[in-house]
Amino acid sequence: MADRNRFVTLNRHVAGGPVEETVFSLAEGTRPAPGDGEVLLRPLALSVDPYLRGQMTGIDTFYLPQFALGQPITSLGVGRVVESRHPGFAAGDLVQGVMQWADYSLWSGSDTLKGVGALGPVDPAIDKLSHALGVYGLNGMTALFGMVGVARPEPGDTVLVSGAAGGIGAVAGQIAHILGARVIGLAGSQAKCDTLVRDLGFDAALNYRSATLADDLRQAMPRGPDIYFDNVGGAVSQAVMAMMRRHTRVVECGQISTYDDENGGWTVDIRPIHANGLIWESFTTAHFAEFYPGGLAQLIHWVRAGKIKILETEHRGLEAAPRAMVGLLRGENIGKMVVTLE
Amino acid sequence: MADRNRFVTLNRHVAGGPVEETVFSLAEGTRPAPGDGEVLLRPLALSVDPYLRGQMTGIDTFYLPQFALGQPITSLGVGRVVESRHPGFAAGDLVQGVMQWADYSLWSGSDTLKGVGALGPVDPAIDKLSHALGVYGLNGMTALFGMVGVARPEPGDTVLVSGAAGGIGAVAGQIAHILGARVIGLAGSQAKCDTLVRDLGFDAALNYRSATLADDLRQAMPRGPDIYFDNVGGAVSQAVMAMMRRHTRVVECGQISTYDDENGGWTVDIRPIHANGLIWESFTTAHFAEFYPGGLAQLIHWVRAGKIKILETEHRGLEAAPRAMVGLLRGENIGKMVVTLE
Structure with missing residues (x-):
């Protein structure tokens, strides 16, 4: 028909x-x-x-x-x-x-x-x-504005990205790298971790399904991250926030691990934020809608220059x-x- | 015996x-x-x-x-x-x-x-x-360091304090007032609200049990607060955060309304934080333990000067x-x- x-x-x-x-x-x-x-x-x-x-x-x-x-x-x-x-x-x-x-x-x-x-x-x-x-759509814009406009790492900062092999995380991590940060990714398999380090230039990547995640995190960054760029929430983020120092920041981009929870997720146990005196900042790409043309040009530049894979x-x-x-x-x-x- | x-x-x-x-x-x-x-x-x-x-x-x-x-x-x-x-x-x-x-x-x-x-x-x-x-103990120190060290309002800022008639909130609001902020309190009865305005110099106080809380908030501060100093969490804070503008801040001091929840509370539905692009910062008094002597002297000064009741x-x-x-x-x-x- x-x-x-x-x-x-x-x-x-x-x-x-x-x-x-x-x-x-x-x-x-x-x-x-x-x-x-x-x-x-x-x-x-x-x-x-x-x-x-x-x-x-x-x-x-x-x-x-x-x-x-x-x-x-x-x-x-x-x-x-x-x-x-x-x-x-x-x-x-x-x-x-x-x-x-x-x-x-x-x-x-x-x-x-x-x-x-x-x-x-x-x-x-x-x-x-x-x-x-x-990379040129919602994912890339979110990664770009989230990292450049919200996280704003300084050269030498340790930036931990969760969901690092996802559509946003992979781009966000590469942008943090461009900005001079030391970038550590969290992903759900060894194959993903290998790709992040080998192909995308991450300084390290950890499998969040590891039974020794807390130890792995501490070994990769004894003082914890300066910025935690969070795409997943839930248990992984609890483990990360428990090791973060006062005044270090969570930049919250998404909470995918919670979306199957009753009531649709998005709840956070803030005890590690409270006890450790952390700063949390959330954003959505809509907050940066006025800046898409410049964002697109910037992302095209970095892809063509080989800086974003x-x-x-x-x-x-x-x-x-x-x-x-x-x-x-x-x-x-x-x-x-x-x-x-x- | x-x-x-x-x-x-x-x-x-x-x-x-x-x-x-x-x-x-x-x-x-x-x-x-x-x-x-x-x-x-x-x-x-x-x-x-x-x-x-x-x-x-x-x-x-x-x-x-x-x-x-x-x-x-x-x-x-x-x-x-x-x-x-x-x-x-x-x-x-x-x-x-x-x-x-x-x-x-x-x-x-x-x-x-x-x-x-x-x-x-x-x-x-x-x-x-x-x-x-x-005022000279945990409550006063928490109010002092939370307001002066974390919230840091600028003169003219609108500071909303929840649990404003509580041990911490009443002091925190008065300190915000000393710093030149416009201070609005949330409390659980009209009598408490009257005390805050009449005796403690709050610019306004709202009964959070009011059926028209969202409207009352919007009337008292059409653009929302610049800083929300939160002692209570839960439904009241959800209503407040839903009206907050991007880059305005929640300074989280406690979440008393959640402590009776299963698992001991401390969970926050972060959707208003995410959708509105808010900044959240938590602290405990322990983060400022080194500064108690100066804090005590400052609080004594303000009480004697009649600036803190x-x-x-x-x-x-x-x-x-x-x-x-x-x-x-x-x-x-x-x-x-x-x-x-x-």
Whole structure:
């Protein structure tokens, strides 16, 4: 059928416990027809990010809207305009923004991800489309602004990055390295740790699943980190914060290890922060939305200069999107998790 | 009996749910005889503080030791030496430090409260003994170093203090006022709020039990606080942090509203910190132990100059100590909660 349109949907919300592939369905509808001001596009690459887990709980918070059951999942993506009834876009345009996990995605002019989801052109300097979602997208911007704008390491500082082999962590660690810091990564396997040190220039990397994590941390940095750039939260961060010195800083970027907790996670046991007198600063990329053009140019420069290496885990086809999401939450990706479509 | 010694003890640990008076017993033993290096003293005033709740859970953390069932509760206190076998103390000396909730307390040279519990003389400049535990003790030092050393408001800053009618909050708010800040207090009754504004010079005070708390906060400070000096945590702090602007700061001093939670509390839902890009800094008084002499002199100066007014809620007699502890956790005190003994 020419007007058939497959889409990935959530068939139940999950709060507490892991997301399995069975909570997703590949449903089928008809290809939408754009109304006035709307754009129909064909997604070419979809960004699979931890924050999506927070839209799957069914728990309303002020933070993110919940996915409606039976409706298409949405995420950031790159696509090509099929039909436009919006003056800013024409058929054939390459665009990025929030889109549906579907063969055809209807963009109705709404920006479902505050400040960072508006539809716009893909910069022609980006040679691989999926990179617009990774190092040049939300992940790269978060790493850049989080490290340069929030963490602000001085040369010689020890920066510890958790989730260091993830889409944000891998870029954040390399930027800390560019800034002259000593960079130590935490990742979930020896293979990931090897990649961080061998390919990305991390000074050291530790497997957080090690039974001797506390000792490993102390050996790698006897005085603890000066800055802990945290993507994971939970038990790993508790172990790190217990060894941090007064006035050293946690820069909190995400808490993926908690998102399967009841109530959707994001709770922190602050006793080590209190007892050790730590400073905690959180941020989201939306706080830096005004600075994306400069951020993009900077990231392109560093990639071309060989100072940032790109890691990506690619799944192919719309039907692989649930697998990609579950794999992300299990830490199966190395670098940016992305789904590419024909 | 000349050698009878009554003491207050915990007969069960409580993790999750409120502490009732029935978890305490007034037990009786014999008056201890000091061994070499030990001191026997008669407590004259006992400090009743929120952190004691954390020693009643039976849950071991690195943060505080648990009270042993059947043994005397201990807290900071002021007492008079009855018999000394320690070269630093003589019978008749007025001393302060960690002591037992008992008619006679044996000090064995141990410092059970890291950095701040060592036995020492009471400064002769202190005219009322219980003040050595309040404005001139842990409460006043915490308020002073928390406000001057951590919060550091600039003149004109809006400083919001929770638990503002408590032993720490009342002093902290007055110090913020001395530093030129606009000070707003959160307290649990209209009577407390009236006292803060009328007697202590707070610019405003809000009842956190008001059904319109979020609106009240927004009316009192349309742009939110510049600094939130937090003694309570929980729902009140969630409401405050939801209205705070990026780069404004939470200075965390305590989380009393959470101590009855399962696992002993101290967990924070960080979503408002993340979404709003806030900075959080925690501290304990132990971080400033080196500066107590200067702190004491400064507090004495401000009290004598009329710039810090002292609020105190006094319970009399050893048998009243459980009532004082339960009352503290219910917010029944105004100012420092103290038990005085004959």
